[in-house]
Amino acid sequence: xxxxxxxxxxxxxxxxxxxxxxxxxxxxxxxxxxxxxxxxxxxxxxxxxxxxxxxxxxxxxxxxxxxxxxxxxxxxxxxxxxxxxxxxxxxxxxxxxxxxxxxxxxxxxxxxxxxxxxxxxxxxxxxxxxxxxxxxxxxxxxxxxxxxxxxxxxxxxxxxxxxxxxxxxxxxxxxxxxxxxxxxxxxxxxxxxxxxxxxxxxxxxxxxxxxxxxxxxxxxxxxxxxxxxxxxxxxxxxxxxxxxxxxxxxxxxxxxxxxxxxxxxxxxxxxxxxxxxxxxxxxxxxxxxxxxxxxxxxxxxxxxxxxxxxxxxxxxxxxxxxxxxxxxxxxxxxxx
Amino acid sequence: xxxxxxxxxxxxxxxxxxxxxxxxxxxxxxxxxxxxxxxxxxxxxxxxxxxxxxxxxxxxxxxxxxxxxxxxxxxxxxxxxxxxxxxxxxxxxxxxxxxxxxxxxxxxxxxxxxxxxxxxxxxxxxxxxxxxxxxxxxxxxxxxxxxxxxxxxxxxxxxxxxxxxxxxxxxxxxxxxxxxxxxxxxxxxxxxxxxxxxxxxxxxxxxxxxxxxxxxxxxxxxxxxxxxxxxxxxxxxxxxxxxxxxxxxxxxxxxxxxxxxxxxxxxxxxxxxxxxxxxxxxxxxxxxxxxxxxxxxxxxxxxxxxxxxxxxxxxxxxxxxxxxxxxxxxxxxxxx
DNA sequence: CTGAAAGCGCTAACAC
DNA sequence: GTGTTAGCGCTTTCAG
Numbered sequence: 087x088x089x090x091x092x093x094x095x096x097x098x099x100x101x102x103x104x105x106x107x108x109x110x111x112x113x114x115x116x117x118x119x120x121x122x123x124x125x126x127x128x129x130x131x132x133x134x135x136x137x138x139x140x141x142x143x144x145x146x147x148x149x150x151x152x153x154x155x156x157x158x159x160x161x162x163x164x165x166x167x168x169x170x171x172x173x174x175x176x177x178x179x180x181x182x183x184x185x186x187x188x189x190x191x192x193x194x195x196x197x198x199x200x201x202x203x204x205x206x207x208x209x210x211x212x213x214x215x216x217x218x219x220x221x222x223x224x225x226x227x228x229x230x231x232x233x234x235x236x237x238x239x240x241x242x243x244x245x246x247x248x249x250x251x252x253x254x255x256x257x258x259x260x261x262x263x264x265x266x267x268x269x270x271x272x273x274x275x276x277x278x279x280x281x282x283x284x285x286x287x288x289x290x291x292x293x294x295x296x297x298x299x300x301x302x303x304x305x306x307x308x309x310x311x312x313x314x315x316x317x318x319x320x321x322x323x324x325x326x327x328x329x330x331x332x333x334x335x336x337x338x339x340x341x342x343x344x345x346x347x348x349x350x351x352x353x354x355x356x357x358x359x360x361x362x363x364x365x366x367x368x369x370x371x372x373x374x375x376x377x378x379x380x381x382x383x384x385x386x387x388x389x390x391x392x393x394x395x396x397x398x399x400x401x402x403x404x405x406x407x408x409x410x411x412x413x414x415x416x417x418x419x420x421x422x
Numbered sequence: 423x424x425x426x427x428x429x430x431x432x433x434x435x436x437x438x439x440x441x442x443x444x445x446x447x448x449x450x451x452x453x454x455x456x457x458x459x460x461x462x463x464x465x466x467x468x469x470x471x472x473x474x475x476x477x478x479x480x481x482x483x484x485x486x487x488x489x490x491x492x493x494x495x496x497x498x499x500x501x502x503x504x505x506x507x508x509x510x511x512x513x514x515x516x517x518x519x520x521x522x523x524x525x526x527x528x529x530x531x532x533x534x535x536x537x538x539x540x541x542x543x544x545x546x547x548x549x550x551x552x553x554x555x556x557x558x559x560x561x562x563x564x565x566x567x568x569x570x571x572x573x574x575x576x577x578x579x580x581x582x583x584x585x586x587x588x589x590x591x592x593x594x595x596x597x598x599x600x601x602x603x604x605x606x607x608x609x610x611x612x613x614x615x616x617x618x619x620x621x622x623x624x625x626x627x628x629x630x631x632x633x634x635x636x637x638x639x640x641x642x643x644x645x646x647x648x649x650x651x652x653x654x655x656x657x658x659x660x661x662x663x664x665x666x667x668x669x670x671x672x673x674x675x676x677x678x679x680x681x682x683x684x685x686x687x688x689x690x691x692x693x694x695x696x697x698x699x700x701x702x703x704x705x706x707x708x709x710x711x712x713x714x715x716x717x718x719x720x721x722x723x724x725x726x727x728x729x730x731x732x733x734x735x736x737x738x739x740x741x742x743x744x745x746x747x748x749x750x751x752x753x754x755x756x757x758x
Numbered sequence: 759c760t761g762a763a764a765g766c767g768c769t770a771a772c773a774c
Numbered sequence: 775g776t777g778t779t780a781g782c783g784c785t786t787t788c789a790g
Binding site: 441442443444448455456457460482483485 | 759762765766767
């Protein structure tokens with residue numbers, strides 16, 4: 087039934103049903119311009135012949151037919167971004183789009199390399215993480231003239247659109263919170279995988295808030311490592327070796343904070359009596375610790391969903407805002 | 423410089439450099455057939471004109487030029503599959519491929535819907551998770567005649583290729599281990615998000631091993647929920663309410679086991695003295711618990727990497743095995 | 759080492 | 775409601 091290397095195309099269906107391939111195309115796309123009888127015969131023939139549309143050809147001929155969306159995250163192994171990705175994928179696949187992924191390892195150059203690849207597929211739009219991009223990336227995207235959503239780290243002057251929150255404000259909010267709780271000697275433990283500017287923004291907001299209260303950040307320990315449990319454990323050990331008198335430590339994220347918690351437990355340091363431990367991100371695991379971790383919860387799935395919807399709205403020519411703030415939530419917990 | 427909606431194409435470069443577009447194509451693809459002088463002029467012009475290749479057109483004209491690979495996972499929010507995805511993406515992007523993702527929520531029907539979409543993009547190959555697929559999925563893939571790798575759950579009769587391990591063996595190994603440790607009254611706490619057959623396979627292997635030793639599985643509690651911390655917590659509570667005399671509980675995965683651990687802690691149940699707790703999967707967080715979790719570590723990143731490499735090897739016509747076993751590792755820990 | 763011609767499968771634009 | 779005509783930008787094939 088199906089000839090030529092096992093694949094039927096519009097023309098094959100047209101021949102079998104006795105209409106033109108244009109009519110077949112119209113029926114299969116559901117655009118107007120055919121009788122009920124034609125529709126029935128065409129759809130039946132398509133099913134019977136196992137017709138699989140060729141989107142490559144469709145995208146090639148129309149450029150508006152692309153249902154490809156590129157999405158780049160810092161790391162595919164990040165729990166937080168897994169949820170963002172999920173939010174994006176659910177929203178997009180429901181609307182008939184396909185998601186092409188990439189990761190940049192917090193490196194704008196890697197991101198540019200990825201963007202260059204993705205743009206060559208002429209996608210309908212692109213979602214990027216963060217606001218730090220190479221000039222080449224920005225150029226490429228502007229030239230391509232497609233919708234671009236920058237997520238996670240809010241920027242008031244996006245390439246096109248932005249969905250996220252302020253990392254600086256997260257740090258600042260935690261700083262103020264700790265001051266109110268009576269903490270006076272705060273430290274910070276972070277990790278610097280390449281140029282993770284967002285963690286730095288949180289640290290800056292944290293330090294500024296402390297400074298404004300007259301109790302500046304006492305010390306910081308920033309490891310050149312990816313922000314995981316062990317760096318949190320050993321980072322805290324190093325920091326406390328230098329500054330045993332700290333009364334609270336703010337961590338780069340929840341994973342590191344849990345590492346810090348483990349260190350405290352192993353050394354008999356009481357939390358929060360002897361030392362407060364504060365994380366960031368809202369990792370699920372944190373919520374079942376013996377003591378609920380003091381942290382900032384980020385609405386990951388929502389960010390992905392909103393970004394996807396903003397992209398599609400733009401594609402459909404609907405009006406929408408360029409910058410969408412998705413609020414984070416400080417969870418007091420029992421460790422801070 | 424660049425006309426027609428800001429995009430230069432091969433013909434534009436050809437015009438500027440005074441050669442035919444065929445020669446430009448050859449230079450840009452790096453295939454043989456041009457002089458050094460020509461190469462220089464063409465590449466320079468391409469850069470200057472901001473040429474972005476059109477892979478849609480390339481893939482359209484040759485079908486062997488597709489560098490798209492589809493990858494479907496059960497859930498994008500899974501920590502384990504995040505690592506698999508990372509392994510796939512790293513290996514593939516290094517070789518110039520792009521990854522199109524999807525998730526099936528443990529539902530073969532959803533998987534088929536995704537496969538249908540992806541196949542219409544005429545990808546170079548597809549990576550699926552699990553061995554349970556609808557007949558429609560298998561048909562679609564066979565018709566398409568592209569390389570297919572099924573990962574995670576090993577199958578001896580794959581659609582095309584398979585990379586993974588035996589979930590049954592994981593459960594069986596844990597069962598034998600616990601018997602050797604003197605456990606005699608074992609329970610199981612799981613979660614059944616749709617048709618997660620792999621968790622069931624582990625349970626089956628576990629139960630069979632216990633049975634062979636004459637100390638059959640005492641009871642099981644399988645929640646209709648996704649396998650997270652809270653289901654682990656409450657699942658254990660429910661199970662122990664029915665069977666307070668259990669001496670060890672095997673969990674669907676590490677997250678649930680950690681939930682179980684939290685329950686024990688909240689009730690003053692001593693682990694492992696009063697009750698053994700065993701997980702599965704090798705979640706990173708588990709390794710910094712006060713007591714190292716007894717579990718099975720799955721080489722997630724490796725599986726992704728091996729799957730990607732098998733796919734590419736097949737594309738290049740290199741010989742390779744159809745079924746690759748990637749061994750898991752039982753980690754005794756201190757909770758079992 | 760280089761070029762000309764043909765065509766991949768589909769859809770926009772226009773006829774009828 | 776339906777058909778015809780042109781490509782989209784690239785690669786394959788065949789000539790030089």
